[in-house]
Amino acid sequence: MFHFVGVPLQQLFLVGGIAGGLIVVFYILKLKRRPVAVPFSKIWDRILRDKQATSLFSQLKRLLSLLLQLLVLALLLFALGDPRTAAKRTEGRNVVVLVDTSASMQAADVEPTRLSAGLLKLSSIVRGLGSSDRMMIAQMDSTITPLSTLTGDVPELERAVGAVRPSDTRADFARGLRFATDTLRGLSSPEIIVVSDGAIGAPVDAQGPVTLGDVKLSYIHVGERNRNAAITGFSVRRYPLDKTRYEAMVEVTNTGEEELDLELRLYGDEMQTHLFRFKLPAGQKDSRFLTNLSGASHRLRAEISLVTPEAETDPNTGRPVRVHDDLPADDVAYALMPERRRARIQVVTDGNNTYLDAALLLDEYLDVTTVSPAKYPTEGAFDVTIFDNVAPAVAPGSGHVLYINPTGKDVPFTVDKELTSEDEGLGFDEIDADHPIVRHTQLTTVNIGRAHILKGNKEDKVVGSSFKGPIMIAGRRAGMKFVAIGFDVRESDLPLRISWPLLVLNIINDFVEEDTSYISSFQxxxxxxxxxxxxxxxxxxxxxxxxxxxxxxxxxxxxxxxxxxxxxxxxxxxxxxxxxxxxxxxxxxxxxxxxxxxxxxxxxxxxxFAANLADPVESVIKPQDKLVIGDKEAGEVEGFTIGVRNEIWAYLLIAVVAISVIEWLTYHRRITV
Structure with a gap:
């Protein structure tokens, strides 16, 4: 018994009836004698004798020609229906192929890469797909991306293989397996084929371990060795007092199984600025804090390579050829420094605070405008406004706000009772050392003559407090930041310390860096x-x-x-x-x-902005010969033999071509004329 898995049978009957009727109508309209010119002779006697015998054969020839055309139509319709036997329909496999495209699959320990070698093996499997088999190809990295439908169409599957692209992420194996099992649920002969190096982690997620049930598991293994070092950390920042110079932190990890002799190069705006050579034992890290660097204004790039005894030179470029480890993808890291643009600062003060003026003069990229409270607000938009011993209502265009010794009710917080130095040595007893505005400062030894307790909302952060309460807070109002210092710096010894200009510049940097939408790097x-x-x-x-x-x-x-x-x-x-x-x-x-x-x-x-791999787990590229999920060990891929696919519709099309050739030959040889 046949089953039609292509065009439904009802549509085939409808199309066949209409097309068959048209063929019969056109054949009747076309039916006529064919005139043949012959020389005049005494052949009429022969024609009259043969006419009786050949009239029946001529009718049969015309009927045979009509039947051949109807047979061709029937074969074409059956081919569209894709008929299959009941046995083959139930024996067909339903396969989901998970292609690991994580960063480790870019390893070049096999030519040209692990991913390319795996796709070559997968292409052979696709070409060996059985006539009743169906397959889906999905790309597996940190997400799962189906590249084809569950189909038996080999050209579609080959296009899906060609659409696979590597990524710089780790693979979410548990998500891939759950996607595959959900796709195969309720289908006959389910099978999951994993194309990977095996460095994909355990199949466990928030729902627990993944179980396959009766789903068959097969494994296409690629990869040969584990020789790799990676840049697992890279961050850069400018110095607050000299923005032409910067410092960087670089962490290099040897995730392989042998000691490596490495070169670390730093590039500033694509020009090499620094070179370091060192040996790194297997499984060890080398963290380098590089200070007082220069030579870059915006872009920074760190790159490692292997040190070779005799470095070859590229004949085309004249530059030395860099020899990388097995995984070049994690040999480079990127970072950006914020653009050094001029920040507009507005200082509103009722007196002459030379300590504040001196701190603002240390940064050449600050455009400072000083106004009296009577002339505030001035025209124009500012990035930061500093209220020194005054606290008027904030006008539009003032930007972020720094309050120094605020008073009154036009502030977004509460100015509470006054504290004096008589209160057992007034100063900072607690500091939020993780807050960016106190970075590289030492405020716990500052002596204060008089201060006010500041009380903000529950969302505000207490940056510094005395034993009686907060005296420095930070928060946000209407999308703009503010910092409040609850004392006059001239009534303390803070301006006599290096922490004072650092504190002011840290506050401005914290304000302005967010406004410039600066982000060093994403992962x-x-x-x-x-x-x-x-x-x-x-x-x-x-x-x-x-x-x-x-x-x-x-x-x-x-x-x-x-x-x-x-x-x-x-x-x-x-x-x-x-x-x-x-x-x-x-x-x-x-x-x-x-x-x-x-x-x-x-x-x-x-x-x-920049983005980095920086994943020590993914940089461990040791291939795994076996793939085990629960108590089920993956086997080798079987049953995909390249050959002629036993599909009935293909034979029907061959029959149509054969009948057409026979019809053409008999017509031109005057057999079916």
């Missing part, structure tokens, strides 16, 4: 929320691909992976899976540009 495999103007609905995100090491010196970076990303509540939302430098800009913007100084200039919005 791949997570949802990125990039600051963007809240007035925009979407923005264009591009990845800036640097020239290859063997590219000519004049080669420039190119923009790849262009896409539109939505903006929700002032954040562009995107799930990042590739490391590198990125540009987020207004839709349709050009490749050039920088962050605008105007916060309202949404039409030309452009910002840059």
């Amino acid at each position: 791949t495999g997570s949802v990125w929320r990039i600051p963007a103007p809240s007035t925009l609905q979407e923005a264009e995100l591009v990845r800036n691909q640097l020239p290859a090491e063997d590219a000519p010196p004049e080669a420039k970076e190119t923009e790849v992976d262009k896409r539109l990303v939505p903006i929700e509540e002032g954040r562009a939302v995107y799930f990042g899976d590739r490391a590198g430098f990125y540009t987020l800009r207004t839709k349709g913007g050009g490749p050039e540009g920088s962050v605008s100084d105007s916060k309202d200039d949404d039409e030309s919005f452009t910002t840059e």
Whole structure:
């Protein structure tokens, strides 16, 4: 008994009836004698003698021609129905292939990479798919992406294999298995094929261990060795008092099984600035805190490579050839420093505070305007306003606010009772050392003559407090930050300490860095929320691909992976899976540009950020020969033999071609004329 798995049988009968009727009608209309010119002779006697014998054969020939055309139509209709026997229909396998595209699959211990070798094996399996088998191919990294439907169409599956792309994330094996088991639930002969190096972690998630039940598990193993070192940490920041210089922290981890002789190079704005050589034993980390660096204004890149006894030179570029370990993807890390733009500072004061003026003079990128309370507010927009011993109502365009010794009721907090130095040595008894505004300061030894207790909302943070209560708080109102210092610095010894200018510049940096939408780097495999103007609905995100090491010196970076990303509540939302430098800009913007100084200039919005792999777990690329899930061990892939697929519709089409050829030959040989 046959089952039709293609076009439904009812539609086949409908199409067959209409097409068959048209063939019969056209055949009747076409039926006529064919005139043949012959020379006049005494052949009429022969014709008259043969006419009786051949009239019946002529009718049979015309009927045979009609039947052949109807037979061709019937064969075509049956081929569209894709008929299959009941036995083959039940024996067909339903297979979900999980292709591991995590960062470790970019390892080059097999040529050209582990992922390419695995896809080559998968292509052979696809070509060996049985006529009743169905397969789905899904890409597995930190998310699961189906690249095909559950189908037996080999060309579609081959296109899915060609669409697989590597990512710079770890693989979520548990999610991939749950996706596969959900897809195969209720189907006959279910099977999961995992294409991986086995370095994918345990199949356990928040729901617990994954169980496969009666699903068959097969494993395509790739990978040979584990020789790898990775940059597992990279961060950079400018010095508050000298923004032309910066410091960096680089952590390199040897995740392999042998000692490696490494080179660490730092690039500033794509020019090499520093080179370090060191040996790193297997399984060890090397953390380097590099201080007082210079030579870069915006972009920084760290890269490691193996030290070779005799470095070869590229004949095309003249540069030394870098020899990498088995996984080049984690040999590079990226970071951005905030643009050094001038911040507009407004100082509202009722006196001459030379200590405050001196602190603001230390940063050449501060554009300071000093006004009296009577002239506040002035024209223009400011990034930061400092109220020194005054506290008027905050006017629009004032930006973030620093209060020094505030009084009155026009403040977003409560100024409580006064404390004096007679209260057992007034000063900072507790400091929130993790808060960025007190970074690199020492405030616990400061002596204060007089102060006021400050009480904010429950969302506000107490940065510093005496034994009687908070005297320095930080918070946010209407989207703008504020910091309040509850004493006059001139009534303390704080201005005599280096902590005073650091405190002022830290507060301004904390305000301004957020306004410039600066983010040093994101980590791949997570949802990125990039600051963007809240007035925009979407923005264009591009990845800036640097020239290859063997590219000519004049080669420039190119923009790849262009896409539109939505903006929700002032954040562009995107799930990042590739490391590198990125540009987020207004839709349709050009490749050039920088962050605008105007916060309202949404039409030309452009910002840059970096993304890194920096995953010590994913950098462990030791291949696993066996894949075990629960008590089930994966076996080798079986039953996918390349050959002629036993599909009935293919034979029906062959029969149609054969009948057409026979019809053509008999017609031209005057047999069916």
